[in-house]
Amino acid sequence: MEIKEERFRPILTTKGRKTGKEHSVMLRAVNYNGKIYFSRHKPDGDWFQNALSNSDVKIEYNEKIFTGKAQLVQDEELDKKISLLKYPGEERANEKRVTIEVTLN
Numbered sequence: 001m002e003i004k005e006e007r008f009r010p011i012l013t014t015k016g017r018k019t020g021k022e023h024s025v026m027l028r029a030v031n032y033n034g035k036i037y038f039s040r041h042k043p044d045g046d047w048f049q050n051a052l053s054n055s056d057v058k059i060e061y062n063e064k065i066f067t068g069k070a071q072l073v074q075d076e077e078l079d080k081k082i083s084l085l086k087y088p089g090e091e092r093a094n095e096k097r098v099t100i101e102v103t104l105n
Helices: 046-053 076-086
Strands: 011-015 022-026 029-032 035-040 056-061 064-072 098-104
Touching: 011 046, 022 046, 029 076, 035 046, 035 076, 046 064, 046 098, 056 098, 076 098
Parallel strands: none
Antiparallel strands: 011 022, 011 056, 029 035, 035 098, 056 064, 064 098
16 A cells, blocks of 8 residues: 555545446545545445445545545444544544444555
């Protein structure tokens, strides 16, 4: 893997669960234990729902495109750890979040 930063802002591309078209959004991400994590407050965002519906995703960062498989994180302790890494020293690091884990190909 060529992503070295612990926190970074890539473009995540998912496949639309209704349209089948690519949907891209720039997000904050966390690189932890060889996997990439994206989180949000509620699982209602399009990118989040798309990743759950079709696990094939792309991550664009530093002019490179990585492909991977997304899955919902079921471990609450891991959710908390990702929030602390994503928002170091910020109050919102303690808010409950839902997280997608991407394993790069």
